[in-house]
Amino acid sequence: MINKRIIFSLLYSKGHFFLSRNFRLQKIGDLNWLEKNYSFQETCEHIDELTFILVTKNPDEKEINSFFKDIAVIRERIFAPIMIGGSIRSINDVKNCFENGADKILINTEARNKNFINQISEIYGNQAITIMIDYKGDNNNVFTESGTKDINMSVDRLLNEIKVYNFGEIILHSIDKDGTGNGFDFDLINNAVNLPNKPILLMGGAGTPEHIVEALKNDKVSGAITANLLNFIGEGLKITRNLAVENKIEIAKLT
Amino acid sequence: MKKIAIINCGSGNIASLINALKYLDYESVVLDKPEKNYNFSHIIFPGVGSFGNLAENLKKLGFYEYLVENKKRGNFLLGICVGMQLLFKSSDEGKSSLGLNFIDGNLKLFTTDKIKKLPVPHVGFAKVDYKYSKIWKDIPKNPYFYFIHSYRLTKISEKINYATTYYGEKFISYVESENVFGSQFHPEKSHKSGLRFLDNFCNFK
Numbered sequence: 001m002i003n004k005r006i007i008f009s010l011l012y013s014k015g016h017f018f019l020s021r022n023f024r025l026q027k028i029g030d031l032n033w034l035e036k037n038y039s040f041q042e043t044c045e046h047i048d049e050l051t052f053i054l055v056t057k058n059p060d061e062k063e064i065n066s067f068f069k070d071i072a073v074i075r076e077r078i079f080a081p082i083m084i085g086g087s088i089r090s091i092n093d094v095k096n097c098f099e100n101g102a103d104k105i106l107i108n109t110e111a112r113n114k115n116f117i118n119q120i121s122e123i124y125g126n127q128a129i130t131i132m133i134d135y136k137g138d139n140n141n142v143f144t145e146s147g148t149k150d151i152n153m154s155v156d157r158l159l160n161e162i163k164v165y166n167f168g169e170i171i172l173h174s175i176d177k178d179g180t181g182n183g184f185d186f187d188l189i190n191n192a193v194n195l196p197n198k199p200i201l202l203m204g205g206a207g208t209p210e211h212i213v214e215a216l217k218n219d220k221v222s223g224a225i226t227a228n229l230l231n232f233i234g235e236g237l238k239i240t241r242n243l244a245v246e247n248k249i250e251i252a253k254l255t
Numbered sequence: 256m257k258k259i260a261i262i263n264c265g266s267g268n269i270a271s272l273i274n275a276l277k278y279l280d281y282e283s284v285v286l287d288k289p290e291k292n293y294n295f296s297h298i299i300f301p302g303v304g305s306f307g308n309l310a311e312n313l314k315k316l317g318f319y320e321y322l323v324e325n326k327k328r329g330n331f332l333l334g335i336c337v338g339m340q341l342l343f344k345s346s347d348e349g350k351s352s353l354g355l356n357f358i359d360g361n362l363k364l365f366t367t368d369k370i371k372k373l374p375v376p377h378v379g380f381a382k383v384d385y386k387y388s389k390i391w392k393d394i395p396k397n398p399y400f401y402f403i404h405s406y407r408l409t410k411i412s413e414k415i416n417y418a419t420t421y422y423g424e425k426f427i428s429y430v431e432s433e434n435v436f437g438s439q440f441h442p443e444k445s446h447k448s449g450l451r452f453l454d455n456f457c458n459f460k
Contacts, residue, residue, distance in 0.1 A: 002422070003379050003399075045446055048380055048401075076274050081401050081444045101270040103303070103403060103444065125304050127376035127403050168376050198374045222374065252380030252399035254446050 003252045004216040005048035005223030006240060007201065008232065010074075012067055012086075013056040019229055021179030023134075023147040025055060028229050031070055038233045044078045045255055046237040051225065053106065054086030057146060068100040075101050083130060094120050098128075104168065108132045109144040111158070114165055121166035129167040132203075133158060136175035140188050147175050159194035170196065171225065174204035181207025181231065184215045184224065201225055206232070209240035216249045256282040259457055260295035262322075262338075263287050264302065264312040272301055272335070275443040279454050289321035296330050297457055298322070301443075302337030306362065306406065307349015309337050322355055331459045332357075332435050336404060339430070339437030348406050357435045358415065362406040365422070373423045376405040383428050383440065385418035390436060390455045398448040400440035402428070407439065 011018040011025070017034060018025040034040045044050055054067045067086075075082065084097040085106025097105045104127070110116050111131045120129055133155055134143045140155045153161075155172065174185040184205045189195070199222035202215050206226040215224040226232050232240070244251045259281045261269055269285065276283040284295070300322065302309050313319045326332060334342045341354045346362035365375045380399040385391050407426035411417055418429035420439070428439045436456060442449035 002373055003381060005379050072270075075270065077278065079271065079275055079278075079444055079446055079449055081403070081441070082271070098303075099270070103271075103441075123304060123308070125376075125405070127378060127405060128303065169374070169378065197372060198376075199378055222379070252382075254380065254399060 002222070003048075003250050004221070004244070005201070006046070006212060006216075006237060006244070006251070007049045007051055007083075007223055007225040008044070008047045008237060009051035009053060009203070009225050009227035010229075011053050011055045011227050012070065013054065014063065015066060015070065017229060018055060019179060020055070020227060023175055023178055031073055034074075040074065040233065041077045043233045043237055044080055046241045047080060048223065048252065048254075049081045049083055050078060051083040051085070051106070053227075055146065056086070059087055064096070068096070071101060085130075085132065091116070091119060091123075094124070098124060104128050104130050106130050106132045106171070107167070108134065111144075111162060114162075117162075117165045117167055126166040127168040130169050130171060130201075131162065131167050132171040132173055134173045134175055135188070143175060155188060156192050156194050159192060159196065163194060163196050167198070169199040169201060169222070171201045171203050177205030179228070180205055181228065183207065183211040186218060189218065189220050195220065199223065203227070209236065209243045212240050213243050213247050213249065216244055216251070217247065256280065257297075257457065258282050258284050258293075258295060260290065260298045261285050262298065262300045262318055264309055264316065264318065269301055271441075271443040272299065275450060275453055276457070279450060279457065281457050287316070289317045294328070294330070295325070297333070297459065298325055298330060299333045299335065299456075300338040300341070301335040302339075302341060304337060305348050306337060306340055306346040306354070307352040309341060310349060310352035310354060313341065319355065326357060326435060329434050331456065333456050334435075334437040335443070336439060336441060339439050340406065340408075342430070342435060342437045343408065346406055358411070358430060358432050358437075360408050360411055360427075362408050364406055369424055371423050376403060377407075377422045378403045380445070381420045381422060381428075381440075383418050383420050385429060386416055388416050388431060389459065390431065390452060392451070392455050394448050394451050394455075400428070400438070400442065400445040400449060400452075402440050404439060
């Protein structure tokens, strides 16, 4: 009855899409590359949502505009829900994202800014806000500013702090697992005591369709996100979706 | 090219809808205020945000009367998401604001106890169980559409055609009454079935 989600994420900076490994970025290709090597439209017929993340640090106006311009090109032929994130710090940034096609926005560094979160929710509704928590280390410490700033707080403590805020869902994004292709981190979600009664999405570590299916089998997981440009585009997501169905996972039939 | 009006109340993403109409070969005209000089036979009214907020904006911008007027004229209206909710009388989200009252009903928040601890908001693709009418032409049985909402309608007059979706409990995910149509889901984000749904609406004569 609750359908699990498979979400694909594109990491964007300066006209190119990137692979990320432990938050270190590797340039892969631009819009033409995406179209030429894979029919991205067909790839997207097998996903529940598409995410765009601007990974440029302190992007200027020109960079933000080029991000939205490239999103606009992709969105012309893709009719799926869209989430946009990266450097969202002000209500004007938020407005910009919604005007450029976002159905939901990702909040990371500003996750503890209660007034900001509640202000967004008043205008766009709490369902439009996804809190993305980047974490690493044995104590699951939360990092902000694209994984560079240790805020000296465990994910569980952060979850406890923000539980009264008006947001829609949470992404648990493991920096240690990011780009490794070794599978998702389940320790955190299985042991966290302050998980809210909201959808929880896992990100970081998917290398194979089996990894995504393993995540979707977990009762606490609503969806799995991959930004692995090389392993999952082309036929990868279609295969993943079919494998989920074979594994009797409740998942939408999209085609 | 047929012109389809899209009402823009400022709170939300209409770009996907414009893209979908373009893909289907319709010209969309975005209205920031009521258009008196052109009679649009098809008007789409998308909505993101809260019921109260949207209801107030609708009144402020003059769209409240515009939609009432167009309903009377027999033009086809389609409300999407909160736009569908606004077709009803009221919602617990924004109690002081009234909807268009084209169809009787009051929206209520999903109560997590009732829906067995499922997360709220309800986000994601879900199955729509419809009774055939022209808007469902060429769409397979029990299609999946994209939902993102916290409020829902559970009761409706049996006299009108509606569709239901199950999320811990059955709720009304689509309604049609004469020339007024509403979908709680987002057809513009629902892959092929969504495109067909929009195409069928735009083809109404």
